[in-house]
Amino acid sequence: MAFTNEQLERYSRHIILKEVGAKGQKKLLNAKVLIIGAGGLGSPVALYLAAAGVGTIGIADADDVDLSNLQRQVIHTTKDVGTPKVESAKKTMEEINPDVKVITYHTFVTSENILDLIKDYDFIIDGTDNFPAKFLINDACVMAKKPFSHAGIIRFQGQLMTYVPGKGPCYRCVFRNPPPKDAVPTCKQAGVIGAMGGVIGSLQAMEAIKYILGQGNLLTGYLLTYNALKMEFRKVKLPSNTDNCPICGKHPTITKLIDYEQAECDGVHL
Amino acid sequence: MKITVAGVNKEVADNLTVAQLVIDEKVETPEYVTVTINDEFVESGAFESTTLKDGDVVEFLYFMGGGQ
């Protein structure tokens, strides 16, 4: 596949980098990334991956755009209110870069559909807002041996980690089970600064791009935490012994996917 | 004795338990925090029975659920 003149110009700032070059840009154009959640995290991920020329981007979300989303979900605009987020996100990505093929999944992810959703993708982005989904994505990616980027944001804080099969701990190594409903603030009553999605989501996009290019060090074996009020990033080393993990350990006790009960404030209109 | 908690050096009482440290550090939702000492997980049921030693490096890892 040769680049068109338009592509050479569009991706010139990538191609000039020795870590990317024409070869790396082709890898990006041939890559397939699935973004689960078209919200605060998913928006910047989708914008940057589309702009970067990631050739196939899947996006899964069951919700419609709500006015209260627009404070942080920067892929949607005021006139998109009331339309499915996946459609709004697809339209924006295609306007940014016609090279990108966007596949929409207007659905919640569940134990029934997730393995089918992720199977054709090279890298998965967890941009969800609730623990049942985060554990489901982790378990499915461990089972299907898919790399993924986990992230969470709340108030003035964010964190992320990258799972690559065989290269370090999974999310469940760190957090064994989802907290009970409403035990940990996750949602709209806690609030979040919109730019937090931009900071952490952009880092998720960076992890996906590095994974595709095969360049640099990923956040495997580390949890990166960001406290905006203290203006402090910390790269916390995670234990490398994953033997006791119930999903990625030596003797897994979780052998099928679990649909945990969702807290009432999770889900729609976050 | 001296320990490091979330990257900060602290002087604490000898034989401090993880359970007491979690209280002293005013950890939000202490029942759901993950604790590591010197790059090893402390099982969540073992906070009372785990005592810290001089030079230990402790990290608290918090659930963070938002994203939408």
Ligand SMILES: [Zn+2]
């Ligand atoms: Zn694990």
